[in-house]
Amino acid sequence: MSTDLPVFKDVVDAHERIRxxxxxxxxxxxxxxxxxxxxxxxxxxxxxxxxxxxxxRGATNAVLSLTEEAARKGVGTHSSGNxxxxxxxxxxxxxxxxxxxxxxxAPEIKKVAVREYGGIITYCEPTLESRETTMEEVIARTGxxxxxxxxxxxxxxxxxxxxxxxxxxxxxxxIVMGPVGGGGLISGTAISTKGMIPPARVIAxxxxxxxxxxxxxxxxxxxxSVNPQTMxxxxxxxxxxxxxxxxxxxxxxxxxxxxxxxxxxxxxxxxRMKIVVEPSGAVPFAAIxxxxxxxxxxxxxxxxxxxxxxxxxLPFK
Amino acid sequence: MSTDLPVFKDVVDAHERIRxxxxxxxxxxxxxxxxxxxxxxxxxxxxxxxxxxxxxRGATNAVLSLTEEAARKGVGTHSSGNxxxxxxxxxxxxxxxxxxxxxxxAPEIKKVAVREYGGIITYCEPTLESRETTMEEVIARTGxxxxxxxxxxxxxxxxxxxxxxxxxxxxxxxIVMGPVGGGGLISGTAISTKGMIPPARVIAxxxxxxxxxxxxxxxxxxxxSVNPQTMxxxxxxxxxxxxxxxxxxxxxxxxxxxxxxxxxxxxxxxxRMKIVVEPSGAVPFAAIxxxxxxxxxxxxxxxxxxxxxxxxxLPFK
Numbered sequence: 304m305s306t307d308l309p310v311f312k313d314v315v316d317a318h319e320r321i322r323x324x325x326x327x328x329x330x331x332x333x334x335x336x337x338x339x340x341x342x343x344x345x346x347x348x349x350x351x352x353x354x355x356x357x358x359x360r361g362a363t364n365a366v367l368s369l370t371e372e373a374a375r376k377g378v379g380t381h382s383s384g385n386x387x388x389x390x391x392x393x394x395x396x397x398x399x400x401x402x403x404x405x406x407x408x409a410p411e412i413k414k415v416a417v418r419e420y421g422g423i424i425t426y427c428e429p430t431l432e433s434r435e436t437t438m439e440e441v442i443a444r445t446g447x448x449x450x451x452x453x454x455x456x457x458x459x460x461x462x463x464x465x466x467x468x469x470x471x472x473x474x475x476x477x478i479v480m481g482p483v484g485g486g487g488l489i490s491g492t493a494i495s496t497k498g499m500i501p502p503a504r505v506i507a508x509x510x511x512x513x514x515x516x517x518x519x520x521x522x523x524x525x526x527x528s529v530n531p532q533t534m535x536x537x538x539x540x541x542x543x544x545x546x547x548x549x550x551x552x553x554x555x556x557x558x559x560x561x562x563x564x565x566x567x568x569x570x571x572x573x574x575r576m577k578i579v580v581e582p583s584g585a586v587p588f589a590a591i592x593x594x595x596x597x598x599x600x601x602x603x604x605x606x607x608x609x610x611x612x613x614x615x616x617l618p619f620k
Numbered sequence: 621m622s623t624d625l626p627v628f629k630d631v632v633d634a635h636e637r638i639r640x641x642x643x644x645x646x647x648x649x650x651x652x653x654x655x656x657x658x659x660x661x662x663x664x665x666x667x668x669x670x671x672x673x674x675x676x677r678g679a680t681n682a683v684l685s686l687t688e689e690a691a692r693k694g695v696g697t698h699s700s701g702n703x704x705x706x707x708x709x710x711x712x713x714x715x716x717x718x719x720x721x722x723x724x725x726a727p728e729i730k731k732v733a734v735r736e737y738g739g740i741i742t743y744c745e746p747t748l749e750s751r752e753t754t755m756e757e758v759i760a761r762t763g764x765x766x767x768x769x770x771x772x773x774x775x776x777x778x779x780x781x782x783x784x785x786x787x788x789x790x791x792x793x794x795i796v797m798g799p800v801g802g803g804g805l806i807s808g809t810a811i812s813t814k815g816m817i818p819p820a821r822v823i824a825x826x827x828x829x830x831x832x833x834x835x836x837x838x839x840x841x842x843x844x845s846v847n848p849q850t851m852x853x854x855x856x857x858x859x860x861x862x863x864x865x866x867x868x869x870x871x872x873x874x875x876x877x878x879x880x881x882x883x884x885x886x887x888x889x890x891x892r893m894k895i896v897v898e899p900s901g902a903v904p905f906a907a908i909x910x911x912x913x914x915x916x917x918x919x920x921x922x923x924x925x926x927x928x929x930x931x932x933x934l935p936f937k
Contacts, residue, residue, distance in 0.1 A: 329646075350894045570931060577667045577927035579894040610894035614887060614936040 308549055309456050311498025314463035314491065317364045321461060324363050324396055326352050328465070330472050333575050340591060342598040345476070346572075347469040350580050350610025354420065356537075357465050357488055357608050358389035358452070364461030365450045366393040374399050379447035381427070381434040383409040384537060385609055386452035391422030402447050404438045406430075412613065453487030454543025463491025469604050470499045478598065480587035481606040483507040483516045483557065484538030486546025492606055493553035504555040508590040510535050511559040516542045520550060520557045534562060534618060537583035537609065556596075560586060564593035566618045572607070582618070584608040625866055626773050628815025631780035631808065634681045638778060641680050641713055643669050645782070647789050650892050657908060659915040662793070663889075664786040667897050667927025671737065673854075674782050674805055674925050675706035675769070681778030682767045683710040691716050696764035698744070698751040700726040701854060702926060703769035708739030719764050721755045723747075729930065770804030771860025780808025786921050787816045795915065797904035798923040800824040800833045800874065801855030803863025809923055810870035821872040825907040827852050828876040833859045837867060837874045851879060851935060854900030854926065873913075877903060881910035883935045889924070899935070901925040 328351045337343055349357035366378060377400035380390050387403045394401035403422040405414070406429035417424055427437035442449060451458065465488075466479060481492040493505045509517050513531030519542055528541035542550070550557075560568075565582050568589035572580050587605045590596050645668045654660055666674040683695060694717035697707050704720045711718035720739040722731070723746035734741055744754035759766060768775065782805075783796060798809040810822045826834050830848035836859055845858035859867070867874075877885075882899050885906035889897050904922045907913050 355894060573896050573931060577672060577896040579890050579896060614890060614934070617931070617934065617936075619931040619934075 308545070308552070309460050309494060311494055313456070313460045314467055314495050314498065317457070317460035318464040318467055320367045321360060321363045321464065325360050325464070327468055328352050330469055331576055331578070335575050336571065340598055342600060343602045344591070344598070345469065345473050345602070345604045346576070346607045347465055347604060348578065348607050349465055350578060350584060350607055352609070354385060354388045354392055355609055355611040356385040356389065357462055357606070358385040359392065360464050361458035361461035361487060362386065362389035362393040362450065363396070365455065365457040366390070366397050366399070368457045369448060373448050376446040376448065377402060378450050379403070379438065379441055379445070380450050380452060381405065381438045382452050383413050384452070385611060387413070387422060388416045388420055390450055391417050391420035395421040400445070400447070402441050402445055404434055404441060406434070453485030453540065454545050456545070458487050459490045459494070459546065459549070461491070462488045463495040465606055466492045466495035466604070467499065469606070470495065473604065475500055475602065476503050476604045477601040478504045478506055478596070479604040480506045480508060480590065480596070482535070482538055482583050482586040482608055483509050483550070484513070484583065485540040486516060486542050486550055488606065488608060489554060490546045490549040493549060497553050505553060506590070506596055507550065507554050507557040508587045509557060509559050510538055510565065510586060511561055513538050514559050516550065517557045517559050519547055520554070523551065535565060535582040535586055537581065538586065558590050558595040560589040560593050560595060564589040568592050570619060579610045579612060580607055581609045581612045584610065625862070625869070626777050626811060628811055630773070630777045631784055631812050631815065634774070634777035635781040635784055637684045638677060638680045638781065642677050642781070644785055645669050647786055648893055648895070652892050653888065657915055659917060660919045661908070661915070662786065662790050662919070662921045663893070663924045664782055664921060665895065665924050666782055667895060667901060667924055671702060671705045671709055672926055672928040673702040673706065674779055674923070675702040676709065677781050678775035678778035678804060679703065679706035679710040679767065680713070682772065682774040683707070683714050683716070685774045686765060690765050693763040693765065694719060695767050696720070696755065696758055696762070697767050697769060698722065698755045699769050700730050701769070702928060704730070704739060705733045705737055707767055708734050708737035712738040717762070717764070719758050719762055721751055721758060723751070770802030770857065771862050773862070775804050776807045776811070776863065776866070778808070779805045780812040782923055783809045783812035783921070784816065786923070787812065790921065792817055792919065793820050793921045794918040795821045795823060795913070796921040797823045797825060797907065797913070799852070799855055799900050799903040799925055800826050800867070801830070801900065802857040803833060803859050803867055805923065805925060806871060807863045807866040810866060814870050822870060823907070823913055824867065824871050824874040825904045826874060826876050827855055827882065827903060828878055830855050831876050833867065834874045834876050836864055837871070840868065852882060852899040852903055854898065855903065875907050875912040877906040877910050877912060881906035885909050887936060896927045896929060897924055898926045898929045901927065
């Protein structure tokens with residue numbers, strides 16, 4: 304691991320490391336949607352990735368980058384989201400333990416997912432302090448390597464492989480768009496895009512109710528996230544220190560979208576493309592629907608980040 | 621057109637006729653689902669077909685089989701479902717008119733779909749009698765060729781191309797399963813299966829609340845559908861005369877499934893495979909979930925017939 308900023312060569316190395324273990328997800332298009340917006344939109348469908356989200360790429364890269372000695376002791380993280388499931392499955396494929404710290408208040412469905420992938424859960428109180436101290440206790444007891452969910456060299460490089468596959472399949476693009484929460488995915492997206500097709504613009508999209516990345520980007524100063532509110536639960540996290548530096552260096556713009564636009568984007572993707580995408584995954588397309596970015600006549604790649612939703616709690620009316 | 625029963629050669633001809641116009645839909649698998657049932661399930665994803673359902677195959681074959689003279693006068697049907705949208709789009713691609721008779725009480729979303737594909741709607745009262753007399757008036761006025769939604773040689777041959785693609789891609793299968801309503805899809809499915817891999821068993825699956833095909837098959841006598849009740853709205857139709865003969869000849873068994881099993885099948889497909897499938901499309905998988913058919917150790921093809929659902933009225937709790 305390095306604290307240097309990763310470059311495209313690091314994504315290439317990550318891809319060589321993980322490609323046997325991850326799905327090469329399909330790139331889907333919809334002639335109806337393209338007609339509607341007068342452009343060519345290419346959706347990189349990470350909802351079809353193992354565990355239902357791009358997170359499996361980064362987690363697999365982190366696990367496979369461990370020394371054999373470190374690997375034997377396992378890995379750990381605190382997360383109640385897709386990263387916990389992703390790290391659990393990545394560890395199981397390597398034949399090592401994954402210790403997951405999650406609040407005892409986490410939804411049952413999340414606990415089941417982690418257990419199903421073989422993760423060992425240690426419960427904590429639903430506060431950041433409890434998560435961190437419990438994580439420290441687990442590390443002290445087991446010797447696992449801590450794998451954070453986004454602000455980490457190997458995680459970022461793993462996430463960048465989705466965009467690498469997209470560009471290898473589709474070729475030149477005018478714009479590449481991804482959602483931004485902690486920034487791991489958009490950092491990897493930007494590194495691959497600028498490494499492969501430098502003239503293409505990289506646009507990050509963020510829910511307006513969780514716009515710390517937008518404000519950080521526009522002011523050039525790290526603005527922490529305070530009480531974020533959005534249905535895009537994968538984007539509630541605060542930007543990382545490493546990801547902030549990469550975003551300032553390589554992302555061309557950040558735009559924000561409303562909750563209504565996120566629902567409209569989800570609906571159009573579900574209805575027209577017949578695929579299940581989570582709110583976070585619909586956020587880039589929401590920026591097109593809300594006219595935050597002009598795509599007329601352009602070839603645009605969108606990273607559709609995941610498809611894990613609670614079907615009993617959908618936002619459609 | 622012929623009143624003889626179609627044979628596999630007719631499906632081959634239909635495929636040559638339509639293949640440039642229809643999507644070759646993907647065959648998807650889920651390692652999680654396969655592990656759960658100890659079998660290899662291959663889902664032929666007609667939810668990704670144009671207009672969101674297999675119906676486009678049959679409609680396109682029917683339109684392209686018209687003489688040039690008949691084609692010039694257009695086509696017509698009475699339907700408020702996927703067939704109306706499918707025939708409208710097939711006609712537009714051929715550059716001819718499609719006249720659609722539908723009850724004025726049909727959901728607005730269905731009317732919009734037909735109009736969007738260029739269909740010309742004539743409204744009628746919501747009774748079978750009104751549909752038929754209105755259709756006759758439209759035919760007398762316009763000279764269009766009537767294209768029924770399932771009980772028709774060319775429709776059946778078109779629907780059979782889905783299974784032909786499935787078997788060409790996947791090879792030998794032990795079982796091929798499809799839903800049965802009017803019987804157009806399962807007839808085509810059976811013709812292709814027995815034509816390409818004769819030892820494979822063909823299983824039709826029907827909602828227990830709309831089990832006229834099941835009762836017809838078990839008694840060998842045509843039992844009309846009376847007051848069918850199921851959320852699988854694509855399967856409310858009564859078996860046809862032609863399709864009944866094909867089913868008696870080529871389908872190995874018909875099993876029924878409960879509404880609960882249909883919801884469970886939909887949920888598992890949406891959650892695990894991240895694709896949107898309508899209740900009718902989930903019906904074959906429901907038979908596996910409800911243990912109506914033993915698939916242990918077997919290679920099984922399932923025709924996932926369509927993906928048109930009203931997102932505001934989903935059955936998940």
